[in-house]
Amino acid sequence: MLIAAKVREIRAKDIAEAVAQLCQRANFELEESVLAALKQAQQNEPSPLGKEILRQLIDNARVAEAKNLPLCQDCGSAVIFLEVGQDAHVIDGDLNEAVSGGVGQGYTQGYLRKSMVNQPFSERKNTGDNTPPIIHTEIVPGDHIRIICLPKGAGSENMSRLAMLRPGEGREGIIDFVVRAVDEAGANPCPPLIIGLGIGATSEGAMLLAKKALLRPIGQPNPDPEIAALEAELLARINGLGIGPMGVGGVTTALAVHAEARPTHIACLPVAINFQCHCARHKEARL
Amino acid sequence: MEAVPINIPLDRKTIKELTAGTPVLISGTVYTARDAAHKRLIEALKRRETLPFPLKGQTIYYTGPSPARPGRVIGSAGPTTSGRMDIYTPRLLSAGLKAMIGKGQRSAEVRAALQKYKAIYFIAIGGAGALLAQAIKKATVVAYDDLGPEAVRELTVENFPAIVANDIYGNDLFEQGRAQYRKEKG
Incomplete structure (x- = not known):
């Protein structure tokens, strides 16, 4: 039938x-969770230059929305x-x-x-x-x-990285790779950053996961506690690099680390990083 | 930290007084140029042609603004990543360029050339294009119109906020800042 x-x-x-x-x-409109994270960071940032930069970023969001300016x-x-x-x-x-x-x-x-x-x-x-x-x-x-x-934007996109780690490198290997990549990128990707991580799948699968991870609201951890713990440890390590807002020095190098993991091959441990600048823009609609 | 008002083109005395980490408010004339325009400027210098704007003593701002809405001077106009221009910069400094505004760190070659030719590298806040546009009072395309957002524009700026990143003494804001707040060994 x-x-x-x-x-x-x-x-x-x-x-x-x-x-x-x-x-x-x-x-034109900065995402609410990004704006909230910038305001929080402005309060916590000990570097006077870093603090002033965060203030101007918050001001920028106000001007952009009021004047319909990018x-x-x-x-x-x-x-x-x-x-x-x-x-x-x-x-x-x-x-x-x-x-x-x-x-x-x-x-x-x-x-x-x-x-x-x-x-x-x-x-x-x-x-x-x-x-x-x-x-x-x-x-x-x-x-x-x-x-x-x-x-x-290209400033952050240009810093993207992919590593095909050996499975034996495991969690520590992921942390080393990500922390080093952020350190080497320095001021270029416009910190404070949102770090999108794709772990597992294949090379292209990991990269797409990393990009999709950017869509999560800032501050919302991965529902899997093991991945959430990895995100928290990476965020602390990255903010210990001292890069700070726009690289002028400070404790606000990243606002968030968002990681996603998927099953992979017995011989593989792909890790993809998609850098997102503080100007994290996305909007959605449902038809 | 109070920002220091300065005028451009920079005079010798001001260049000597500026040190890495000093916030400034820039007023005067800047010329915009990014990757594609730099390539053409370098080719023009190679052919010993006259450049479309006077490079000597001037300031280049690395930006490709968004289009102006009707009745407005310019769209958003924040800095782009300076490192992409590193391969061209020493040549322009030797031809008399005195200052650049961009974002991000410069290569060792550029930093050495800044000391050699007594020039300054400023950073503006990347991703603050809407706010920075408020300090731009006039914009005119002066060359390479076919490059669209990458055309060379003459901008009149008033109290444009920036920070000295590299001075003529070899100081580097990024190294200084990172050393002060770094906990990670790396």
């Missing part, structure tokens, strides 16, 4: 419109996470084209900086509307589409 599946129709135009709005809001002139590559319910049906257009069109529209309407170049190692001509976006799609149960827009 055939059972007719209940399918919900979602118009491509509505997806494009939602993406256009998300790109703008993400660039928080940072680097309005990022548009990284889009799509959760597509298996019972959702996109009509009147192509899903990926709708997302890309929405990015172009959002970056143009919002006076956001267009930073994408076509050919990465020779011509490097600006595409003019910040397309193409980087789209990660996941099929999930349900009849909805969830869209998360994460404009990712």
